[in-house]
Amino acid sequence: MTTTTDTTADAPDAPDKTDAAPSPILLLTGVVCEVERLSPSFVRIWLGGEGFEQVGPEGTTLDQRIKIVIPNDGHPVPSSVIEADDWYAAWLALPEIERGHLRTYTARFVTGEGVDRRLVVDFVLHGSGGQGRGGSGGPCGPAATWAAGARLGDTLGVLAPRRGHEDGFGGIEFAPGDAHRLLFCADETALPAVASILESLPVDAEGVAVIEVPAAADFLDVVIPPGVAVHWIARGERPRGQTSIETLRTHCGLGAARDRAAHSVADTVGAEPGDDVWETPVFSSSGETLDCPERRAEPVGADDTYAWVAGDSATVKTIRRMLVGELGMPRRQVAFMGYWKDEDATR
Ligand SMILES: Cc1cc2nc3c(=O)[nH]c(=O)nc-3n(C[C@H](O)[C@H](O)[C@H](O)COP(=O)(O)OP(=O)(O)OC[C@H]3O[C@@H](n4cnc5c(N)ncnc54)[C@H](O)[C@@H]3O)c2cc1C
Known part of the structure; x- marks a missing residue:
């Protein structure tokens, strides 16, 4: 087994150490x-x-x-x-x-x-x-x-x-700010993170969480505020991410996925991140500068939602196109994180 490159090793976690302070x-x-x-x-x-x-x-x-x-x-x-x-x-x-x-x-x-x-x-x-x-x-x-x-x-x-x-x-990306509604989408690798986040929310939090795991026996116990609707998905033999994407489309009031060739979203999604998709309000793996005065001045989205999406890179990229490209969610209200790359992915 070869050593693989770690995609978040150069994420902005570098220590800011003074002589007096211990290393973080x-x-x-x-x-x-x-x-x-x-x-x-x-x-x-x-x-x-x-x-x-x-x-x-x-x-x-x-x-x-x-x-x-x-x-x-x-x-x-x-x-x-x-x-x-x-x-x-x-x-x-x-x-x-x-x-x-x-x-x-x-x-x-x-x-x-x-x-x-x-x-x-x-x-x-x-x-x-x-x-x-x-x-x-x-x-x-x-x-x-x-x-x-x-x-x-x-x-x-x-x-x-x-x-x-x-x-x-560093290393905490969840930053909903003043958003009133939360949207989560996670696969099994992101379930530990989304479970911790859900368990930390105030009791009056509102939103939706789509969580896809290999089998129904993997629906773990997570304490979730009553205002957050959870869709547990057992993938079974279906393609990875497919049911999560369909569930989100329905939740967001979008029709069936359009033919990607006919769907030009370049103006709204900005630079497409590469395979190691990692895009938060302050950092993009595409190299684009997101944390700038113009971005901070963008109006908050109409429904005031913050989205946190993590899982295999191909699924995360598809959901990014959907939420930012089709739905027009402001990029300062979204975090898209490719936690791993499925080498069998064909999307
Ligand atoms: C911020 C962050 C947080 C994460 N948190 C967790 C966590 O809490 N728990 C957790 O289990 N993972 C988590 N992951 C994902 C984990 O880092 C990857 O799944 C990692 O590739 C596993 O390493 P490995 O040595 O088992 O497999 P690798 O050597 O990296 O990969 C071997 C093969 O397995 C495939 N593969 C890797 N992961 C999966 C998978 N989940 N399902 C199917 N095939 C896979 C690869 O495509 C490759 O073909 C996180 C990733 C990130 C970036």
Whole structure:
């Protein structure tokens, strides 16, 4: 298995460190303290160990992203040999076999104090380890393979925010501002994030959440405000993202998807992001400058909705075209995040 490039490694998470302040980035060796099989496609892993008493964020985790490093067999977790500051360059400088595999995950929640402090991560067992790609067989990357076989005492590298210094670490994209309605669309990899966000909302929050997972047995328990309508979708054998897109089109009052060749939305969607789609009100993987005075002066959309969309890149790009191109949602009210690339995607 080769080491893949991490698409969010150069996202704006760089530390803003003064001499006096500790680095906002914690680089730790995480020890598996508990393994909980949540459903056919999800395993929850509780990580702790030396230094975890410092792990943030404090309070709600929202969509807080973290990095993990899965070590190669027979090689130590590289967190013991690199410094937190300038960690990416230092990690890249290691011989490939010692680097292990860098991946991005979500802090589902952080709990406990002192030696009992735990960072909890929900891993999707895609490929042969779970229900992804229509059942058994198919590729299964280093992270999902590690999670599927995780035992108490196993270790991996963890990059997480230092509590009290979360702003310097970054990695939370959910920023609805004053929007009154919320629209979420998530696949299984984004369910940990959207679940944390939904559980943090005030009781009078309003909106809709479309959550697509491999099977009905993966509909996890999430505490959701009564004003947020949730559409759980079991993908089964249907193409990835198809039912989510149809559900959103119906919810938004759009007709059946138009022929893309006949559908020119270039004026409204701006530069099309590449395969690694990542577009928030302040950052676009297309290279476009979004956080500028003109953008900030744009009027708030007619229905005052903020959209948070994450999942496989192809589905996220389709939903971006739909919400921004067809529906005309202002780009400062949307966050579109390709969490991973489906190498079988044909859209
Ligand atoms: C901000 C952010 C937060 C994320 N949070 C989580 C999280 O909390 N939980 C989680 O499970 N994932 C999460 N992901 C997604 C995760 O990083 C990817 O799924 C990652 O590719 C898994 O690494 P891997 O080593 O298992 O597979 P890789 O080595 O990256 O990929 C191996 C093969 O598997 C395919 N593949 C990768 N992921 C999937 C999948 N989910 N289903 C089907 N095929 C897949 C790839 O296309 C490739 O062919 C997050 C990603 C981002 C960017």
